[in-house]
Amino acid sequence: MFDKESVGRLKAARSKWQQGADKIPAGKTCKAYADCTTSSGIDVKLLYTPEDVGEMDYMRDLGFPGEYPYTRGSQATMYRGRLWTMRQYAGFATVEESNRRYKYLLNQGQTGLSIAFDLPTQLGMDADHPLSEGEVGKVGVSVSSLADLEVLFDGIPLDQVSTSMTINAPAAVLMAMYIALARRKGISADKLNGTIQNDVLKEYSARGTYIYPPAPSMRIINDIFAYCSKEVPNWNTISISGYHMREAGCTAVQEVAFTLADGIAYVEAAVKAGLDVDSFATRVSFFFNAHNNLLEEVAKFRAARRMWARIMKERFHAQNPKSLMLRFHTQTAGCTLTSQQPDNNVVRVTLQALAAVLGGTQSLHTNSRDEAVSLPSEDSVRIALRTQQIIGYESGVADTVDPLAGSYFVESMTDDIEEEALKYIAKIDELGGAVKAIERGFIQKEIQNSSYQYQLEIESGKKVIVGVNKFQIQDKPAKNLMRIDSALYEKRHKELAAMKGRRDATKVEAALAQVKAVAGSDANLMPAIIDAVDAYATLGEVCDVLRSVFGEYQPDASF
């Protein structure tokens, strides 16, 4: 970036400046507040100069937006062409109530839907399963069959919205329901836009909604890739997620490393299963966290884009530029929300959202201020959405692509994150890849160590959390919290029984037998699952058939 001679002159001048200013704290020491290291333990220097980016080659390391290595952005015009998709994750209680919330959000200017399912749904259990008691409708909407999905999307044009579904272990079943629903509405699958999370590896390492062991889980994912590449070509068939590992306590560097390592595992598995890399890699998307350290986060997004492009090109020899391009959704960090002085969370979310936008996100969810204690109220959700709109329409940061590029600090931090993350990926490669690393507990242990460290730093006051370990006040209990009626379990029981009474039981039985037969073969599971859900076989029934063939994952409980 800079020639050696001028960097040499600069070095001499900088040394002199630093001597003259010997009172200036250098390196880690910081007098004004406790800590000058990032979440990843990278020491932040007092001052960055061209010395720190002397090795950088603009075309090699940055390039132009929309071009390899995509450091500056995945599209040429970025937000000048279209602002990011403002996509609030939502869903609670019944399909009727969630349908109303989606319509409200669309009316408020939201541009894409993001469906939150409750835990029974995410675990492939029907709402009337005994373990569903107390959980139905709590963290998302309860969906047990196509009949529920029909109500959930009532009046929402499936060919005009993009729908993201946070569903992993049972992703194939929900995808099948969405395709079946579209068919009934006369919309062909190639008109559908959206995303299924479908990232089961991070379920084992952080999020917890796994069902089957890794090998059959990877097979289901490959079946989804193969089916959708032909039938639902505009669908993002996976959203490889660092978000939850970060929420579980890992650092920015670990988030990038573990997410891309998972990505490598999915691509390797699909290629091994005989898929051409460019047939599915164009539909691979990512999901990252936006945490508190603004500039580290911006650098993280830029580093992740560059790393994925290089991995796909050099390791997998992808040819289609779209296969090299890391497109991502961002959510602000739920774990940074405090129950103390909850209005402060609006400020945290603003800074985190700003990091996501400065980092070039394709879509964004901003958390609501009350989420440390409950589901968000409608008022809080509106403020969260307005936060994005203010950044997009008022702040000016969307006007030019990758505005922080060329900052000595941001470029240096981008390099540091890439370098450190590559070390982790090398380590995971040594262990035999992400699946093996998870089976051996390596990734889980790394996350646990970081989260404990983080907590100890808060306890010792090294890390300041405003309102929690500094600047506390006596809080009044939060008011107007959203509550979910626990009687929902009984209501859903009755609904499911009624639905089962209406359907053609012989057809359901035959379709489930077919799912079982296909599961035991090498054939693609998707057509059989679509037929089954179309006959109103329930989510739990389909997943139980698959459990009977694939078994269930049994983790160890170390801490």
Next chain:
Amino acid sequence: MEQKIRVLVAKPGLDGHDRGAKVLARAFMDAGMEVIYTGIRRTPEQIAEVAVQEDVDVVALSCLSGAHNTLFPKVVDLLRGKGADDILIMGGGVIPEDDISFLKQHGISEVFGPGTPLATCVNYIRSHVKKEA
């Protein structure tokens, strides 16, 4: 020699958010206690059984899905049903203020919300569990 306090850290219900549970488990261990962690997605029955089997002094329940009002009292009832009246049962997670009195009425001795210092939880156990020498 003083016997160590035995703690079961448990995750009833279906949510997989066990960052807090694991951090606490480690903090209890670093404070010199013996700790067993159940892992995620345990039923109240499983938790009560382990608690009795392992002869623990404390059961620390963590739930972040909002199902605490259903699940925590169940654990209490099951433990009391097994005659384990002396086990201290505490809870934590994403729990609205309004639910705390309900949980306390149902045998949860204390509820710790987000942002509670580890030391507060450790000290609470120490002051409420007296081990005989």
